[in-house]
Amino acid sequence: MRKLSIDLPGKNYEIFIQKGLFEQIGLNIRNIYKGKKIAVVTDDKVYRIYGDRMKKNLIDSGYLVKFIIIKNGEKSKNINVLQDIYSGFLDFNLTRKDIILTFGGGVVGDLGGFAAATFLRGIPFIQIPTTLLSQIDSSIGGKVGIDLERGKNLIGSFYHPKAVFVDPEVLMSLEKRVFNDGLSECIKYGCIKSKELFLKLENYKSDKELYEDIDYVIYKCCTIKKEFVEEDEKDTGKRMILNFGHTIGHAIETYFNYSKYTHGEAVAIGMYLITKNSERNKETEKGTSDKIKNLLIKYNLPYTFEKIDTNKIVQTISLDKKCIENSINIILIRNIGESYIKKIKKDQVFNYITDN
Structure with a gap:
């Protein structure tokens, strides 16, 4: 496994890179998060391919899980979809002691990360990027946000994840x-x-x-x-x-x-x-x-x-x-x-x- 540590004032986290890492994702998260509830923000394409496996893996690791599924694509990165995500958190009675997983490409990471940064003034989250673009760029560095009609990423914040898990094998399923x-x-x-x-x-x-x-x-x-x-x-x-x-x-x-x-x-x-x-x-x-x-x-x-x-x-x-x-x-x-x-x-x- 390759590891990188992001060292910032008051915030440190690691990036884990390994083929096959996804198959042990529940155990890997257990090393970071000892709580019970996990809200997973993902998109319909990722859920169709990996949703059942992710759900089983997390449940087998002892977690209560709720999936919040958005439509794939940049057009989902808006205020209306953000409100739907907040509603999903509320339905799950998510608290600041729980955790969020952003499981998908850059849109899911940016949008889910911004939801994590702003819901209840901040809930911890973990990035699990599934595209090459998100694995090398958007999942790292703490930039989260949404688009407005007049431009991209005009609403956002800096909010770093607790960890980033990168499995290059998931790239094999990409178009x-x-x-x-x-x-x-x-x-x-x-x-x-x-x-x-x-x-x-x-x-x-x-x-x-x-x-x-x-x-x-x-x-x-x-x-x-x-x-x-x-x-x-x-x-x-x-x-x-x-x-x-x-x-x-x-x-x-x-x-x-x-x-x-x-x-x-x-x-x-x-x-x-x-x-x-x-x-x-x-x-x-x-x-x-x-x-x-x-x-x-x-x-x-x-x-x-x-x-x-x-x-x-x-x-x-x-x-x-x-x-x-x-x-x-x-x-x-x-x-x-x-x-x-x-x-x-x-x-x-x-x-x-x-x-x-």
Whole structure:
């Protein structure tokens, strides 16, 4: 088993990474939580595949269990569904001595984690991510929240789990598009911090070879995120680098109402687009955007999009949390593995989102 410890002022927790870990999840939770009740927030797709096994595992470990099931997809990450989750907690008579499991992808983790952070002013929770994207990114670092119609993650908090349990074997049940969605974030980590990881992703000769090495990929990505989170927990400085590709990506997701592109696909477009333009501006080493494009193509990820209303994209970006008064912090890379934050005026955003 691979383990990572997230060490923050007043809060420490561990990430456990092991193939087959899910089969012993009840016993693993017993090492952390000695109480009786567990509320499991999950989505309909995950429940259909793993619900019965999870329920039996937890009951066999001596727990009283209630499943709260939401519809799969980003459109569930809203206030109305949040209220349904609260109602499920109330029906179960959940107290602050009990615990919540978020069992699913990034939407479940963000939404269930925010419910945990806010119900009764905070109930402990454990993350059990089931997609590559959530295993390497959204389950780590304490960001929880929901979307508004005008933008993504505009309501949220920092609320860390008691533990994160990562079983790479559950990735075998993912649709290829969903798995590749997570690879976009893996590529991001390579771009901002690890040329070694980027080269590994370039050199895998087959899906089988990648799957055989997926423990390493997950561990490497989690290690990079751990370093940024420990240095800048509240995302006011260096941690913003983790948002490489996300400023444009989130705007694209919102523009298409979360229906055309997955999160990872939108981020993929964002990474290539901003790098192509920063390269043109001589802020990035020549040829870097082509390296990103070729890797995106290898993993069936988009790097460009159909013609859109650029003004609407800029308006959405102006709501981004990285905006301060008339400026916005954008994330650029000098070359693969070396990244930095640049502050620009809002009217300069056009220079980084034009696709020509």
